[in-house]
Amino acid sequence: MRTLLFYTTASLDGRLVSSSRADDWLEARRSPISGPYLEGVDAVLMGTAAFDFLVGSGLTRYPDLENHVFSHTVRRDDHPEVDVIDADPIPYVRDLKARNGGKIWLLGGGVIFRLLLAGGLVDEVVITVRPTLQGLGVPLLPESETPTPLTLRGVREHEDGSVTLEYSVR
Secondary structure, X not given: OOOEEEEEEEEOOOEEEOOOOHHHHHHHHHOOOXXXXXXXXXXXXXXXXXXXXXXXXXXXXXXXXXXXXXXXOOOHHHOOOXXXXXXXXXXXXXXXXXXXXXXXXXXXXXXXHHHXXXXXXXXXXXXXXXXXXXXXXXXXXXXXXXXXXXXXXXXXXXXXXXXXXXXXXX
């Protein structure tokens, strides 16, 4: 069974992107998102917003990875280089995890993360916390009444003042 890794960067107050400075925030997010966390990853899952950021940065896919986009608005004909899924993510991801392959990186927004977490499909959570209080912006996760216990696996400090927290989902 493949491992599903939710790996992202957030501000200290839990914002994925700023509502007013998305370009600056996207650039800041590039630095720690690399290295050991993505070793062994051969597939990436993302929603419409993450895909739109990717396209806005001049890319249409992550090179050398299977690209899966969950969206009701992205058209397959416009983006044949990615696998566009307009269906329930739970059975799709369950099937994807059962296939042979490396780790699967869940990128971006909290809506799909929350859904897959509730479905018992997320194995690891790695969040790099930037030393910034954004105030406004996209929250790391939508609200939920169901807590999810995590087990701390490690903490890494970075030269820019950010900290990466590594957890396993219990």
